[in-house]
Amino acid sequence: MPRILIAEDDPDVRSFLEDELTNAGFTVTAVDNGADAVVAAVEQSYDLYLLDMLMPGLDGIQTIRVLKKVTPDVPIIGLTGYVGLGYMAQAAAYGVICLAKPVVISDLIREINDAIASRTVS
Amino acid sequence: MAAEENAYWSKSSGNKPRDNVTRRDAREISHLVLIADDDPYLRSILRRMLEGQGHRVEEAVNGAQCVEVFGQLKPDVILLDVMMPVMDGFAACARLRQLPGGDKVPIVMISVLDDHQSVTRAFEVGATDYMTKPLNVQILLNRVHYMLSAMRTERLISRAKKEWEATFDAVADLIVLTDLNGLIVRCNRATVERLGVKFVDILGRPIKEVLLRDLETKELGITISGREVELPSLGGCFAISVYPIHVQDSLDGLVYVMRDITERKQMEAQILASQKLADLGTLAAGIAHEINSPLQVITGVSQTLLDRHASGTLDAERLQKGLITIHRSGWRCAEIVRALRTYAHASATELVATDLNEVVRDTLLLVENQLRSWDNIKITTELGENLPTLHCDRNQMAQLLINLLTNARDAMPNGGTIVIRTSYDPARQSILLSVSDTGVGIPEDVKDKIFDPFFTTKPPGQGTGLGLAIVAGIIRAHHGEISLQTGVGKGTTFTVMLPQEYSGLPSSSERDIISSDSGGRA
Numbered sequence: 231m232p233r234i235l236i237a238e239d240d241p242d243v244r245s246f247l248e249d250e251l252t253n254a255g256f257t258v259t260a261v262d263n264g265a266d267a268v269v270a271a272v273e274q275s276y277d278l279y280l281l282d283m284l285m286p287g288l289d290g291i292q293t294i295r296v297l298k299k300v301t302p303d304v305p306i307i308g309l310t311g312y313v314g315l316g317y318m319a320q321a322a323a324y325g326v327i328c329l330a331k332p333v334v335i336s337d338l339i340r341e342i343n344d345a346i347a348s349r350t351v352s
Numbered sequence: 353m354a355a356e357e358n359a360y361w362s363k364s365s366g367n368k369p370r371d372n373v374t375r376r377d378a379r380e381i382s383h384l385v386l387i388a389d390d391d392p393y394l395r396s397i398l399r400r401m402l403e404g405q406g407h408r409v410e411e412a413v414n415g416a417q418c419v420e421v422f423g424q425l426k427p428d429v430i431l432l433d434v435m436m437p438v439m440d441g442f443a444a445c446a447r448l449r450q451l452p453g454g455d456k457v458p459i460v461m462i463s464v465l466d467d468h469q470s471v472t473r474a475f476e477v478g479a480t481d482y483m484t485k486p487l488n489v490q491i492l493l494n495r496v497h498y499m500l501s502a503m504r505t506e507r508l509i510s511r512a513k514k515e516w517e518a519t520f521d522a523v524a525d526l527i528v529l530t531d532l533n534g535l536i537v538r539c540n541r542a543t544v545e546r547l548g549v550k551f552v553d554i555l556g557r558p559i560k561e562v563l564l565r566d567l568e569t570k571e572l573g574i575t576i577s578g579r580e581v582e583l584p585s586l587g588g589c590f591a592i593s594v595y596p597i598h599v600q601d602s603l604d605g606l607v608y609v610m611r612d613i614t615e616r617k618q619m620e621a622q623i624l625a626s627q628k629l630a631d632l633g634t635l636a637a638g639i640a641h642e643i644n645s646p647l648q649v650i651t652g653v654s655q656t657l658l659d660r661h662a663s664g665t666l667d668a669e670r671l672q673k674g675l676i677t678i679h680r681s682g683w684r685c686a687e688i689v690r691a692l693r694t695y696a697h698a699s700a701t702e703l704v705a706t707d708l709n710e711v712v713r714d715t716l717l718l719v720e721n722q723l724r725s726w727d728n729i730k731i732t733t734e735l736g737e738n739l740p741t742l743h744c745d746r747n748q749m750a751q752l753l754i755n756l757l758t759n760a761r762d763a764m765p766n767g768g769t770i771v772i773r774t775s776y777d778p779a780r781q782s783i784l785l786s787v788s789d790t791g792v793g794i795p796e797d798v799k800d801k802i803f804d805p806f807f808t809t810k811p812p813g814q815g816t817g818l819g820l821a822i823v824a825g826i827i828r829a830h831h832g833e834i835s836l837q838t839g840v841g842k843g844t845t846f847t848v849m850l851p852q853e854y855s856g857l858p859s860s861s862e863r864d865i866i867s868s869d870s871g872g873r874a
Contacts, residue, residue: 240645242681246652253656284641311644331644332651 232277232346236260237267237293238309239285243331247280250335256342264288268296276304277346283310283317283328290317294324305345309333383500384408386427388418388444389462390436394487398431401489405497415439419447426453429499431492434463434474442477449478456506458499462487526590526610529597530559537605546586559608574606580613588614642688642720646681653677687717703743708774708783708850709735715750716772719757728767731757736775740852742783748826755819756787756846763791763844781852782832788845794838803834823848 234256238244241262248260259276261267265288267281279297283290290308297306308321308328321328327345329338385407389395399409410425412418416439418432430448434441441461448454461479463470474482481495520527521541529538536554544551547562554562566583567576577594590610597605653674660666712733753772760770768790775784794802803824823846827834830850838844 242649242677243645246649246677250652250656311641311648332648335652335655 231255231257232342233257233259233275234278234280234342235267235270235276236280237262237264237285238280238282239263240282243282251280251339251342254335254339264290264293264296267293268300271297271301271304275301277349278342279304279306280342281306281308283308283321284312291320294321294326298324303349305349307338307341307345382406382408383428384410384425385496386410386412386418386421386425386430388412388415388430388436388441389433390414391433394433397489398492401493402496405493415441415444415447418444419451422448422454422457423451427457428503429496430457430459431496432459432461432479434461434465434470442473445474445479446477456503458503460492460495460499462492524612526563526608526612528559528563528608528610529605530608531605532603534558534560534606536562563608563610588612589617590614639688639718642718643685646684649681650678650685653681704746705741706744706746706749708739708742708744708749708785711746711749712753712772712774712785715753718750719754726761729761729764729770730768731770731772734771734773736773739774739776739783742850742852744830744850745826748829752823752826752848753785753787755823756848759819759846760787760789760791760844763789763793765792768843777849780849782849783852784847784849786845786847788843790843793840793842794836794844795840799836799838 234251236244236247236251236258238247238260239262244260244262248258251258259270259274261270263285264281267279268288270276271279281290281293285293288296290310294306294308297304306321306324306326308317308326309331310317310328311331318328318330327341329341385402387395387398387402387409388411389398390413395411399411402409410421410427412421414436415432418430419439421427422430432441432445436444439447441463445459445461448457448459455478458480459478460481460483461474462483462485463474464485465471466484471482480499483492483495523540524542525540526543526546527540528536528543531537535556536559537556539551539554543563544554547554560567563586564576564583566585567581574594574596576592578592580589580591582589589612591613593609593611595607595609596603597607657666657671657674660670712735716731716733757770757772764770771786771788773784773786773788776782777784803820824834827848827850832848832850834846834848836844836846
C-alpha cells in the first residue's frame with residue numbers, strides 16, 4: 231500500500247485530501263507545514279509527497295529543495311491555489327508537477343499513481 | 353615741462369586719489385608695451401619710463417617688424433610711430449587691425465604730423481589715440497595707463513559676459529528675460545532650441561505669445577511663479593519661476609525660468625501606477641489562492657458525495673459531514689468576495705460611511721495568505737466597541753492599514769507581534785487607529801524623513817519609499833493626523849487620528865443609501 235505524505239496548511243483542504251486518498255487506498259500522513267513534512271520524511275519513508283505551495287515557514291518550493299536533497303528519489307506533486315506567480319515553473323525546475331486548485335480528485339489520484347509507477351519502473 | 357608734470361601729478365594726487373589706486377593696480381599686473389619707432393633715442397626714453405611703471409617693453413624698428421612682433425607676442429598696447437622705413441605707421445596700423453586679436457589692441461600713433469589729414473587718416477586706419485611730437489612723455493604714460501586699465505576692464509567685462517552667457521546657455525531650463533511689457537529681450541539656448549527658432553525671430557515679441565500661449569490671458573508675471581503648468585504648445589509640463597530684475601532700485605524686467613518637468617511627472621505617475629499594479633497583482637494572486645482552497649473542498653467533497661450517492665454507499669453521517677464542509681467553504685468564498693468591496697470602490701477619496709473595524713477585519717482577511725507567510729509574526733487586534741461611523745474612503749483606509757502592517761513587518765526581521773487597535777476619542781471627536789510593532793524602532797535622525805516620498809531605509813529594490821508617504825497622503829485627504837511613539841529597540845506605534853466629521857461629507861441621503869447597502873449580510 232503506497233505511503234503518501236501530505237503537507238497542507240488549510241485544515242479543510244487537508245482533511246479532504248486525507249479522506250479521499252485514504253479512501254483511494256493510500257496510507258496517508260498529513261502535516262500542516264513544510265518543516266514538519268521534512269521531519270516526517272526523514273523519520274519514515276514515503277512513496278510520494280503531496281505539497282501545498284504556500285505554507286507558513288518553509289513554503290512549497292523551499293520544502294521541495296530540502297526534500298530533493300534528503301530523499302531525491304521520492305516523487306513530489308505540488309498543489310497551488312496561486313495562478314501566475316511562477317510556482318509551477320519553479321517547481322518544474324525540480325521535476326515537480328504542480329497542479330492548480332481546485333483539482334479533480336480522480337485526476338489527482340491518477341497523477342499520484344503515474345508518479346509512483348514511473349519511479350518503480352526507473 | 354617738468355613744472356607741467358609736477359602740476360599734473362599734484363592735481364591728480366590731490367583730487368583723484370582713486371586714480372592712484374587704479375594706477376597701482378595696473379602696475380601690479382605687468383603689461384607688455386610694444387614700441388615701434390625708428391628713433392633709438394626715443395625708444396630708449398620710452399622704455400625707461402614704461403619699465404619704471406612696471407611694464408615690460410618690446411621694440412620694433414619699423415612697421416613690418418611691429419606687425420611681426422605683434423603676431424608673436426600679442427602686446428597689450430602699441431606705441432606706433434608714423435614715419436618709419438619699410439612700412440610706415442598707417443600701413444602697419446591697418447595691417448594690425450586685420451590680424452587675429454589686432455582689432456582690440458590699443459594703438460597710440462605718434463607723429464610730427466599734426467595736420468588735419470594725417471590725424472584723420474590715423475583714426476581711419478584704426479588708431480586708438482594720436483599724439484604729436486615733440487612728445488610730452490608724461491601725458492603719453494597717463495594715456496597708456498588709462499588705455500590699459502580701460503582694456504583690462506573691458507576684458508573683465510567681456511570675460512564675465514562670456515562666462516555668464518556660457519552658463520546661461522548651458523542651463524537646460526528655458527530662461528527668458530522680458531521687459532516690463534512682457535516683451536522678450538533675451539533668452540538662452542535651451543529656449544530657442546525648444547522653440548526651434550532663431551533668437552532674432554522672438555526678440556521683442558511678447559512672451560505670452562511665444563511661450564505661454566496656453567495660459568489664461570490674465571496669468572502672467574510674478575503671479576505665475578511657482579506654478580506647474582501643462583503647456584501643450586511646448587509639448588510638456590513646466591515648473592515656472594519668475595524673478596524680478598531690479599536696475600538701480602527700480603523694477604526693470606522679469607526673468608522667467610521654465611523647468612521641463614514632463615519626465616519627472618511621467619516617472620512619478622509610472623511609479624505610482626506600478627506600485628498600484630504590484631499591489632493589484634499581489635492582491636489578485638492572493639485572492640485566487642484564498643478562493644481556490646475552499647473551492648477545492650467544495651468541488652472535491654461534492655464530487656465524492658455524488659459518486660457515493662450513485663453507487664449507493666452514501667450514509668447519512670457522511671452526507672451531513674460533507675454538506676457542513678461544503679457550506680462552510682462556500683461562506684468562506686463569500687466572505688472573501690465581500691471583503692473585496694473594500695477595494696472595489698476604486699475612485700479616489702470617495703467618502704463612505706464606514707465601520708473602521710470592518711475595514712480592519714476585511715483587510716486582514718484579504719491579506720491573510722500573505723500574513724501567513726510572514727515568519728514568526730503574530731497579529732492581534734484590539735478593536736474598540738461601538739465606534740461611531742467614520743466617513744472615509746474604504747479603499748484608502750485599507751491601503752493605509754496594509755502599508756502600516758508592511759512597515760511593521762519590515763521593522764521586525766526576527767519576528768514579533770503587531771497589535772492593531774481602534775478606539776474613539778470623544779474629546780477630539782476622532783477615531784483612533786494604531787498599529788504597534790515590537791521591532792527595531794526608528795532612530796531619531798530618521799524620524800522626520802519617514803513620511804517623505806522615496807525615503808527608505810531598505811536596500812535597493814526592497815522598498816519603494818512610498819509606503820508611509822501614501823499613508824501620509826491618505827491621512828491628509830481625510831483631514832487626520834498621524835503621530836508615532838518609537839525608540840530604538842523599543843518598537844514603534846503609529847497612531848492615526850481621523851476626525852469623525854469634517855466638511856465635505858456626503859449628503860444624508862447618500863449616507864442612507866450607503867448604510868442600507870452595507871447592511872446586506874449579517
